[in-house]
Amino acid sequence: MPRQILRANASNPASRVSIISQHLAGVPPASTLTPSNSNSLSSIHARSLSSSPTFNMSSQPDHPTLLIPGPIEFDDAVLQSMSHYSESHVGxxxxxxxxxxxxxxxxxxxxxxxxxxxxxxxxxxxxxxxxxxxxxxxxxxxxxxxxxxxxxxxxxxxxxxxxxxxxxxxxxxxxxxxxxxxxxxxxxxxxxxxxxxxxxxxxxxxxxxxxxxxxxxxxxxxxxxxxxxxxxxxxxxxxxxxxxxxxxxxxxxxxxxxxxxxxxxxxxxxxxxxxxxxxxxxxxxxxxxxxxxxxxxxxxxxxxxxxxxxxxxxxxxxxxxxxxxxAKPLSERFAKHKEVSDKIKKTVTDLGLKQVAGNPEDQAHGMTAVYLPESIKATDLLPKLANSGVIFAGGIHKEIASKYIRFGHMGVSVTDPARGDINKALAALENGLTACGYQKA
Structure with a gap:
């Protein structure tokens, strides 16, 4: 479709809701978090996942790694701060x-x-x-x-x-x-x-x-x-x-x-x-x-x-x-998101897949939208990823909704490599495609 300026037409809200809900197909419910109580930010940080070299020290229950374009995985310290005792909003x-x-x-x-x-x-x-x-x-x-x-x-x-x-x-x-x-x-x-x-x-x-x-x-x-x-x-x-x-x-x-x-x-x-x-x-x-x-x-x-x-x-x-x-320079955070994004996009390319955003200059660094092989449906692949402990999202753009999936990679999953979220997701993607019968040409 050529680029054009057009007067926006009224949309169908029900249709938009239907499209955006499709990414939920085949995804098991997430575990309910019950964080331990703490009122001290310093003690929270001491127990924070981001300050720990191993994932099993996290206070969060075991759960599938959420790698959709939001909500994302949260640092332990952030979740634990949610358990702050009740207080007046004007206190x-x-x-x-x-x-x-x-x-x-x-x-x-x-x-x-x-x-x-x-x-x-x-x-x-x-x-x-x-x-x-x-x-x-x-x-x-x-x-x-x-x-x-x-x-x-x-x-x-x-x-x-x-x-x-x-x-x-x-x-x-x-x-x-x-x-x-x-x-x-x-x-x-x-x-x-x-x-x-x-x-x-x-x-x-x-x-x-x-x-x-x-x-x-x-x-x-x-x-x-x-x-x-x-x-x-x-x-x-x-x-x-x-x-x-x-x-x-x-x-x-x-x-x-x-x-x-x-x-x-x-x-x-x-x-x-x-x-x-x-x-x-x-x-x-x-x-x-x-x-x-x-x-x-x-x-x-x-x-x-x-x-x-x-x-x-x-x-x-x-x-x-x-x-x-x-706590760190913002420039380091942006650079880390770009570094991890580049790694993911290279893996996607190496698997013989294409991105929805075809031009590298047009590609976001916090998520990747990936076209699926013609022989594979998102409703087949997403459950396999979920069974591997990784949650991706389906497509929601009305013109291509059934043809692609979305991989969110931002926040603590990127900035704390000790979690292993990204490597786990890439392995799950490759294995899931194989289980669906995909072979790189």
């Missing part, structure tokens, strides 16, 4: 923890600008779409969505629901829109916002951000550049200030390495000014920046505040996850 202990968490997010996103505003709100990564659509765009304003797959299109659906006029620059499956066509679209009309999915989880396609930002700022300097970083933050480099990004939305359960349940985002001073200048009220009550901004600012200043109840246990887990991430 001094939690307020201090939440404030530190918000400040650490500035380091993760690489922003030192005092006008940048972090948000941590109970909800999934999808809540980030609502936060953008309800606050930064008013009904009737034009938005340009750069589509690389299922989740890019989902963002367009959300924006349209809030009344935005959505145009899409759509790339063929497995690739991304190119700068010349994006520049042409930006010259065709005045867009309030451009959205880009940094890593579209449905295809494993990685979008380039730095040159994209330069193009947007050059052609249409008033246009906001918003990044869906749900499957990229903490696994792919994002330099918020240097790249002049206006917003990045993400979630807790992917490369950040915290259980699902937190919508995490960062917005520039320019984006916050755009919100303040809107003529109509935000389109959502719960996802309103008007309601949440003073809460976040108060928490970061270590002042108790209330709009809606946060999850103290999840915030403790996020605090621990960020502490582990920031």
């Amino acid at each position: 001094p202990g939690f307020v201090a923890t939440f404030g530190e968490t918000l400040s650490m997010l500035r380091k993760l996103f690489q922003t030192t600008s005092p006008s940048s505003q972090p948000f941590v709100i109970s909800g999934s990564g999808t809540l980030g779409w609502d936060l953008v659509a309800a606050n930064l765009v008013e009904p009737g304003e034009d938005v340009l969505v750069l589509s690389t797959g299922y989740f890019s299109d989902g963002f367009a659906d959300c924006l349209r629901l809030y009344g935005a006029n959505v145009d899409i620059v759509k790339a063929p499956v497995g690739s991304r829109p190119q700068l010349p066509e994006i520049e042409s679209a930006l010259k065709s009309k005045k867009y309030k916002m451009v959205t880009v999915t940094h890593v579209d989880t449905s295809t494993g396609v990685l979008s380039e951000l730095q040159k994209l930002s330069e193009t947007v700022k050059s052609v249409s300097p008033d246009t906001l550049l918003i990044v869906d970083g749900v499957c990229s933050v903490a696994g792919e480099e994002i330099d918020f200030d240097a790249w002049k990004l206006d917003g990045v939305v993400t979630a807790s359960q992917k490369a950040i390495g915290c259980p699902a349940g937190l919508s995490i985002s960062m917005f520039s001073g320019k984006a916050m000014d755009a919100f303040k200048a809107r003529k109509s009220q935000p389109g959502s009550y719960f996802a309103s920046m008007k309601n949440w901004t003073p809460i976040m600012q108060n928490y970061e200043a270590k002042k108790p505040s209330y709009f809606a109840t946060p999850s103290p246990q999840l915030v403790h887990a996020l605090h621990t996850a960020l502490s582990l991430i920031l």
